[in-house]
Amino acid sequence: MSENLTTKTVQGIKWNSVSTITNAVVQLGYSAIMARLLAPSDFGLMAMSGLVLGFSTYFSQMGMSQALINKKDLYKEDIRVAFTSSFLLGILFSGITWLAAPLSVYIFDNPQLVPILRTTCISLVINGLGSTSISLLRRNLEFKSVAIIQIASYLVGYVLVGMSLAYLDFGVWSLVAASICQAIISTVTSYIFARHSLSLLFDWKYYQPLFAFGSKMSLISFIDFLGADFDTLFIGRFLGEANLGLYNRAFILIRQPVSLLVGTVSRVLFPAFSRIQTEISRLKNVYLFSVSSVALIIFPICCGISLAAEPIVYLMLGEKWTAAIPILQVLAFTTPFRVLMHFSGIVCDATGTLTWKAMLHISYFLVLGILFFAFKPLGLIGCTYAVLLAAILKNVGYFLILRKVLGLKLGELLKAYRPGFFSAIVLSIGLYVTSMLLESFYLPNLLELIVLLTVGLLFWLVSLYFTPDKGLLAQLSQKFNNRPTSKKSNSPLAQLLTKVLKVITHT
Numbered sequence: 296m297s298e299n300l301t302t303k304t305v306q307g308i309k310w311n312s313v314s315t316i317t318n319a320v321v322q323l324g325y326s327a328i329m330a331r332l333l334a335p336s337d338f339g340l341m342a343m344s345g346l347v348l349g350f351s352t353y354f355s356q357m358g359m360s361q362a363l364i365n366k367k368d369l370y371k372e373d374i375r376v377a378f379t380s381s382f383l384l385g386i387l388f389s390g391i392t393w394l395a396a397p398l399s400v401y402i403f404d405n406p407q408l409v410p411i412l413r414t415t416c417i418s419l420v421i422n423g424l425g426s427t428s429i430s431l432l433r434r435n436l437e438f439k440s441v442a443i444i445q446i447a448s449y450l451v452g453y454v455l456v457g458m459s460l461a462y463l464d465f466g467v468w469s470l471v472a473a474s475i476c477q478a479i480i481s482t483v484t485s486y487i488f489a490r491h492s493l494s495l496l497f498d499w500k501y502y503q504p505l506f507a508f509g510s511k512m513s514l515i516s517f518i519d520f521l522g523a524d525f526d527t528l529f530i531g532r533f534l535g536e537a538n539l540g541l542y543n544r545a546f547i548l549i550r551q552p553v554s555l556l557v558g559t560v561s562r563v564l565f566p567a568f569s570r571i572q573t574e575i576s577r578l579k580n581v582y583l584f585s586v587s588s589v590a591l592i593i594f595p596i597c598c599g600i601s602l603a604a605e606p607i608v609y610l611m612l613g614e615k616w617t618a619a620i621p622i623l624q625v626l627a628f629t630t631p632f633r634v635l636m637h638f639s640g641i642v643c644d645a646t647g648t649l650t651w652k653a654m655l656h657i658s659y660f661l662v663l664g665i666l667f668f669a670f671k672p673l674g675l676i677g678c679t680y681a682v683l684l685a686a687i688l689k690n691v692g693y694f695l696i697l698r699k700v701l702g703l704k705l706g707e708l709l710k711a712y713r714p715g716f717f718s719a720i721v722l723s724i725g726l727y728v729t730s731m732l733l734e735s736f737y738l739p740n741l742l743e744l745i746v747l748l749t750v751g752l753l754f755w756l757v758s759l760y761f762t763p764d765k766g767l768l769a770q771l772s773q774k775f776n777n778r779p780t781s782k783k784s785n786s787p788l789a790q791l792l793t794k795v796l797k798v799i800t801h802t
Contacts, residue, residue: 323611
């Protein structure tokens with residue numbers, strides 16, 4: 296069983312890497328083109344719509360996806376229950392959203408949002424139809440199928456439909472059409488890969504086990520959603536759709552490279568961690584190893600993005616997005632803390648530590664609100680600083696939880712961070728000096744970015760050579776070299792993450 300879990304999870308990581316890398320590359324090109332075809336206010340309106348729609352999504356799903364993945368023994372009745380609830384709740388909350396759309400004016404003070412909401416709410420029904428199939432694929436670690444679904448739906452929905460309509464001057468409606476089309480393609484293809492009974496089931500005794508876990512997950516996810524998207528709510532309400540558009544595009548730029556790491560890991564590690572949820576010592580070792588390995592990559596990447604923010608914004612978004620440069624610089628420092636607390640959240644989900652997680656998320660939401668109002672006089676950049684400070688405080692809260700759950704000590708956590716901090720400092724020094732030297736040459740944005748990327752990579756490799764924690768690199772090397780040759784992957788990301796799974800399975 297252990298070998299089977301390792302093989303499936305390694306394959307899952309491989310295909311998640313393929314999907315995430317492909318989508319990230321496509322999204323970069325998509326974002327660059329759409330930023331030149333649309334105005335910041337168009338992206339701001341879509342971000343507002345996404346916030347309201349996300350509010351309904353958490354209630355329409357009721358945590359069924361996580362419950363299907365987490366349940367140890369799954370029966371056909373469980374699948375029918377998940378489909379029934381997701382489908383009917385999708386219809387219910389789609390109707391509620393349509394009826395309540397005019398109330399959004401009181402939240403964002405923008406009447407343009409009403410018709411957009413009434414159109415996009417149909418995606419709640421569409422996603423409700425497909426969520427069970429996607430959950431079954433992820434439960435069985437069939438991530439090749441998931442990768443195909445994600446890539447195909449994004450290409451058709453956003454690239455083909457969205458970009459075509461934007462070119463034809465449909466404005467924000469090109470984004471609306473793209474999101475609905477993507478949902479349709481995803482739902483249809485997911486059912487093709489994972490067919491299940493479409494018969495509805497209404498016997499409560501089959502609902503109770505799934506809702507016991509799923510409702511808690513849904514509540515926690517909803518609270519997390521409020522905290523994660525409170526920046527969208529606050530900026531949209533008090534600073535307007537144009538400022539929200541600037542913030543949203545800067546956030547997308549930093550999310551692309553980070554999604555290469557986090558998106559691949561979380562979707563694979565949650566089902567794997569759930570299978571060893573009672574083996575606390577193994578979870579602790581895997582958590583520390585995961586944090587240390589990921590920090591070694593994510594801290595340098597985000598420092599590099601912050602220092603190269605100007606050529607990145609001009610190259611990816613264009614000259615009219617100059618105001619997004621300082622926003623990207625601050626968000627780059629926020630991202631590592633969001634990534635690391637994401638891993639902490641996976642441990643809490645896998646061990647069922649949901650009450651403490653919910654309390655932390657509620658506290659985070661309240662603290663973030665206080666910080667937003669405190670930094671509001673500074674404008675958009677002040678809100679960005681509030682997000683950074685709140686992310687740091689949330690990581691502190693997660694440490695306190697993991698200290699109880701895993702027996703985690705502060706010294707152990709700081710030791711796990713140390714290689715990443717060291718690499719980030721070395722890389723930052725190299726990039727800062729290089730940036731100062733390049734100022735007098737007035738290089739094109741693309742050439743400047745290539746130079747900074749090359750220098751950053753070289754200094755990162757130098758930092759690995761002089762790292763104060765040789766043990767991590769030795770452990771990575773040893774675990775990789777001990778794998779059978781037939782299972783080695785050519786993907787550096789897959790190679791790194793495979794070591795984590797070797798720790799889990801003792802192979």
